[in-house]
Amino acid sequence: MSKTFEKLQPYLDKSMALQTARNLFEWDDQTTAPFEAAEYTSKVIGILSDEYMKSMVNDDVRKLLKKLQEDKEQEELTETEKAIVKELGKTYEQLESIPPEEYRAFSELTSVSSRRWAKAKKDNKFDDFAPYLKKVIEFKKKFAGYRAKKDKTPYEILLGDYDECFMMKELDTFFDRVKAEIIPLLKEVAKKSETIDKSYNYLNYDIEKQKEFCKYLSGYVGFDFNRGVIAESAHPFTLQLHNHDVRITDRYMEDNLESAMFSIIHESGHAIYEMNIDDAITQTLVGGGASMGMHESQSRFYENIIGRSKSFWEPIYGKLVDTYPDNLKNIDLDHFIKGINKAAPNLIRTEADELSYSIHIIVRYEIEKMIFNDEVAVEELPEIWNKKYQEYMGITPSSDAEGILQDTHWSWGEFGYFPSYAIGTAVASQIHACIMEKMPLDDYLKEGNLIPIREFLRDYIHKYGAVKNTNQILQEVCGEEFNVEYYVNYLKEKYTKLYGL
Ligand code: ZN
Numbered sequence: 381m382s383k384t385f386e387k388l389q390p391y392l393d394k395s396m397a398l399q400t401a402r403n404l405f406e407w408d409d410q411t412t413a414p415f416e417a418a419e420y421t422s423k424v425i426g427i428l429s430d431e432y433m434k435s436m437v438n439d440d441v442r443k444l445l446k447k448l449q450e451d452k453e454q455e456e457l458t459e460t461e462k463a464i465v466k467e468l469g470k471t472y473e474q475l476e477s478i479p480p481e482e483y484r485a486f487s488e489l490t491s492v493s494s495r496r497w498a499k500a501k502k503d504n505k506f507d508d509f510a511p512y513l514k515k516v517i518e519f520k521k522k523f524a525g526y527r528a529k530k531d532k533t534p535y536e537i538l539l540g541d542y543d544e545c546f547m548m549k550e551l552d553t554f555f556d557r558v559k560a561e562i563i564p565l566l567k568e569v570a571k572k573s574e575t576i577d578k579s580y581n582y583l584n585y586d587i588e589k590q591k592e593f594c595k596y597l598s599g600y601v602g603f604d605f606n607r608g609v610i611a612e613s614a615h616p617f618t619l620q621l622h623n624h625d626v627r628i629t630d631r632y633m634e635d636n637l638e639s640a641m642f643s644i645i646h647e648s649g650h651a652i653y654e655m656n657i658d659d660a661i662t663q664t665l666v667g668g669g670a671s672m673g674m675h676e677s678q679s680r681f682y683e684n685i686i687g688r689s690k691s692f693w694e695p696i697y698g699k700l701v702d703t704y705p706d707n708l709k710n711i712d713l714d715h716f717i718k719g720i721n722k723a724a725p726n727l728i729r730t731e732a733d734e735l736s737y738s739i740h741i742i743v744r745y746e747i748e749k750m751i752f753n754d755e756v757a758v759e760e761l762p763e764i765w766n767k768k769y770q771e772y773m774g775i776t777p778s779s780d781a782e783g784i785l786q787d788t789h790w791s792w793g794e795f796g797y798f799p800s801y802a803i804g805t806a807v808a809s810q811i812h813a814c815i816m817e818k819m820p821l822d823d824y825l826k827e828g829n830l831i832p833i834r835e836f837l838r839d840y841i842h843k844y845g846a847v848k849n850t851n852q853i854l855q856e857v858c859g860e861e862f863n864v865e866y867y868v869n870y871l872k873e874k875y876t877k878l879y880g881l
Contacts, residue, residue: 382456398432477526497791535752538796573724616643618650623662649682656842666846676804691825725773741802806867814858
């Protein structure tokens, strides 16, 4: 370890500890904290956050960082240390570009605007939210402007915060291909979708039995209960303190069998990623996933590509039927597989099927581009949203609540985030294609043996954390960088076969 890096280490350790404490409060808030705790606990969190900022942003760290960025110092660093310095540099650039009083004003604004969004969604009144959204956008444009570079537009600055490998050029190419291939396919599938009877999914399913089966599923795909726990929350999510403490949640609905099952497989995919990150880098700045998109690729690989395949269910479908004999005794495996892969145009992103999912993201991406290119006024957004849904899906939202108001992201100023979901989905298909060349994936699934798959993902992707970026990982796994054709082929092949097109 270089002398300079050694001096930096105690600062990194302290900020990591404070960040871990904040995460633990976040977990507690979403799962077990009593309703009235928020106001008093937020005082504690405020102090922890201040301390976190001070431990990270101060003259000592600034000087050490600057020195470590010099060529001579870089030569002395290991690959991991270099990645940590790069990550710290990004954090500094982000934090220091914004004047503290503006950052505070923005934080106050988003806490109000997110509440206004929730109310406007409930009341189905975009106009009540519009003035707040306008202010949030103004702030984001200004903040992005502070970091603007010659080769990047303000919107690309925001995109880069989530994945440095996907700027507008890459995303335009990606989404143009998806539009050209998947929109016509979805329209074909839609015509046949009604022939699949999925009413069994909406019968009554005992919640306690669901919890038991979901726990089984989670362990089945490889969630390690010695390093993780499962709790309940309003929306399923994953949160890690480090690679030996990874927590996931699920949500159970009495009249929906699939919802909790596929959520738990999804969150287990995120969790397995975190659990497999190397001991040497956990609790460092590169001790999380490579990017939002890469994280999402792992959860969707487990949820959709493996989890919705016939081979996956072959060894365990009997157990599901035994859990709910009255509801499922007449539903054979083929029927069930068609049910869990039923696809049709739809309006709500979070409930979308695998085939239509990226279309939802394209609508958001195109609108975000318009916003940051100053091509649209906030008042016009609902109309543009509805037009795009009509054009791509062939259906129009009947209200803003199921249209432009459905997602919370923009109320928090999270612009540039949505593409990560689609990148993840497409990356998962690419990894799938490459895994199939390297091992008899289907045979393993039919045997109920998921260990080789998990070990492969660990060795090629998970263990590196954020030391490598999305394209570097793909290069290693597949011998090439991101390539949208894998995704297009996967969807075309799967749905043509499933629907007999
Ligand atoms: Zn996810």
